[in-house]
Amino acid sequence: MYELNCHGVIPGCERVIRADSQAEVMRRAVMQAKQLGVETITQRLMDAIRDGMHESARH
Template sequence: MYELDCSAVFSGSRRVIRSDSQAGVIRKAIAQANALGIERVSPSMMDSFREKMVERPEAATEHAA
């Protein structure tokens, strides 16, 4: 399970994105950026998504939900 705390990328955001794949997190992060009014995701923002994304053990995320 991969996770991205959006507050690490988007100032003021409290969303935490989770997905089974890194690509899934990236897709959701782009959608979140668009929802926040960011029309173009820059290469540096994509780098931030990748840098701030963490891998969480499956068992830990099941209990957190």
């Protein structure tokens, strides 16, 4: 399982996004950013999401 604590990565986000794959965490993070009003998903934001993501023990 992979997770991203999006606080400090996506403006206004206080969630921890979890999914079985890195691609799904990325997809959910992009959706969350858009819901929070981020109009343009920049390469810098994508890199920050990727850098903030880590593998976690499955609960």
